[in-house]
Amino acid sequence: MTEHTSDIEYDLPPRSVARRRLVFAAVALLVVLVLVVTPPLLNVNRLRHRIATSMSESLGRPVHLDSVTLHLLPMPGFTLNNLVVSEDPAFGSEPVIRANQVEARLRFSSLWRRQVEFSTIRFIESDGNHPSLNIVRNAQGRWNLEDILMQAAHANTAPTAQRKAGSVPRFPYIEATSARVNIKLGEEKMPFSLTDTDFALWLSSPQQWSVRLQGTPARTDTNASDTGEMRLEGTLERAARFADVPLKLTASWAHAQMGEASLLIAGHDAGWRGTMEMGATLTGRLGAANLTTDVHLTDLRRADFVPAKQLDVSAHCTAQAEVVTITLMQATCTLPTSGPQPIVLTSPLIDLQRPDEAAGSLEINAVPLAWALDWAKLFSQRISPELQPDGRIDGQIQRVAGQSSTSLLGNLRATLLPAAPSNSSARTIVPPAPTVFNGQVALPAVSVRGNPSANLQLQPTVLRLGTASQVTLSGDVDPAGYVLHLSGNASLAQVKTLAGFLPPLGDGLEEALPGKAAPETLRELSVSCSRLWDGMQKCVSTAADVPLKKKRSGKRR
Structure with missing residues (x-):
């Protein structure tokens, strides 16, 4: 039987095959020569200074490097050791960014244009030391990221994915793995942080950055675990002022256990069990954005016992958010019930740094008694699962708050309707006419820093x-x-x-x-x-x- 050669060798003349093999060998030889000759021609120490200066000009903060190592395989680039981005003294002395090791992948063609242009800058974990980012808001209400973002907004850079080099350098794809994000208010570092965080930032168009973040929420003064996962992704655009930066962000908090979530938020286990899912969208400008939040609680119950029926609860909230000042205006939350109207909670203004000083009102309209009793069954095993009263609850509670005191005033009205005729011989106490229970809620003005009840x-x-x-x-x-x-x-x-x-x-x-x-x-x-x-x-x-x-x-x- 005659052996068949490959299709290429069969179709092409022998001279063409030889030429292809020669070209391949020449390219391979050229790559080897580049790998051998290029490193000695580069002054790495000189590049270390140039890299630090370039990053400092981009961030608007002093950048320090201990050493730089050049590598050409698998892709040409540098390894930056002990990178520190110093903080503006107006926000404290702790560095904004710290990373023991940074991999900067080089756009190799930029060396022939006497430029140092990176395609990717990656902050990675090294020897158990995680990259860290400090987000600070000082006593004057300014964020340390304002200047960094404004510096990047005024820099003349091309989109990250642009294939061909132009007159301006392309913005690198910046990412971090296993990083830690800390929050500071003034000199005080908050106990909240994000750990095991993966972060990415790139310039998707000449006027727009894209950001993606995923991490585990943690609280340093507790042993909270199983706190779920937080995600954030969206876009930020260039603007002349920080408050005018257009944004479109979507965030979620998923798979959080209620006991651990309350330990994370309040610092103690509030005694609830179940699973929490939360989603939020923020659109508009940093100084005036529309915030929409949805919260879903499944299999909700108290930790003391497992009731016959666990609850699934959902809430929908809207507000005008001012990210710069961390305030919410015209906040409204609705909690659907089994009746025709939801429970509505409103507040004209909430300072997220001092939420206990916020005023608000709670509106309860035609809430079925049976639905309210389902909540009561989460607290007591003595309530019969078969007890389903017919009636409704109405009321309003006002919270009047200020800088020094807070008070609750309002009323609740429960109407118990007669039960339908039953064939059962069991005696009931349901009256033949509707019975009305009136309650008054009262909390005298007390210090908001105390324990109001x-x-x-x-x-x-x-x-x-x-x-x-x-x-x-x-x-x-x-x-x-x-x-x-x-x-x-x-x-x-x-x-x-x-x-x-x-x-x-x-x-x-x-x-x-x-x-x-x-x-x-x-x-x-x-x-x-x-x-x-x-x-x-x-x-x-x-x-x-x-x-x-x-x-x-x-x-x-």
Whole structure:
């Protein structure tokens, strides 16, 4: 059988094949000569000074390098050791950027034009030392990145992806791996930071930068873990002033566990469990941008026990954001319920450096009682999963705050509607007519730096338990616990039924009632029940065991 040669050798004449092999050998020889001859011709120490000067002019900050190493394989470039970008004294003494090792990939053709032009500048981890970036806002309200961004905005550079060299150098693709991002307010370094951060910045068009960031949120004064992942990507454009820089950014915080997220935000575990997902978009200018945020909580519950039903909660928020001053204006958050209208929280102005001084209002309109009871079931196992009252909650709470004090004022109104007829023989306490519970929320003006505690006062509410029986329920609720008062006339059986309908009244109530009369006999009641949230309820009766005389009923002759 005849052996077949390759298609190329078969189609081309022998002289063409030989010429191709000769060209390939010449190119390979030229590459070897370049690798051998070029390094001695370059003064690396002189280039070290030129590189540091070029970076300093681009950033507007002094740049220091310990040493520079030239490498030609796999791609020509330099390794910069112990790079430090000094800070402007107006923002402190700690460097803006620090990296033990930086790889700067060279655009090799720029050497023949007597320029040092880089295609990529990469900050990498070296010997366990991570690159670090400090973002600082000083006492005068200025950011240390303002001058750096403005310096880059005025620099005449070409887009990063431009293939052919032009009259101006191309902006390099800047990236960092396993970096740490710190935040400082004045001289104080905040406990919040991003760790294991991957960062990229490039000039996507002559007037626009693109940025991408991904990292793990951390808090240095806690052992928070499993805090999820933060991502940010978008664009920034050139402008004459920092506040006028147009931007379009999208950020997300995903896979954060609620207990660890609260530990990260507040510094302590708030006792919630579940998963949090958050997304935000910021469009406009740095001095006046539109902020939209969506928060999703899944399988939400308290840490104390696993309820029969865990909640999925979503909230949608909008605001006008001023990034320069870190303030939000006309902030509005809506929390959908199972009813036709959401819960609405508004605030005219929020200084994110002092959020406890913000004023606001909470609007509650036609919120179903069953939906509110689902929240209550996250706090107590005593509430029957089958309990689904029909009714609604309405109200408004105002938060009046200032530089020295804050107060809460408002009212809540719960309307309990009669239950639908049931074939069950079980006795219920649902009244034949709607029952209204009125509550007043009151928090006296106290120092915002103290520990303010709101107080909910349940106004006297009449509960009709039968044709000749009614009781009045009132009480006070605060962050420490509650006190409930029950007075009127009712039988022991009716009180037990009431306790079954209002589970918090059940603990210790029966023991506090006089027990000499028959269960169906009406009697005067006066019972006070108190409970600390982390303790058991205690009830005390102040009424004598005196049965009420039954009224005679008969027809007149």
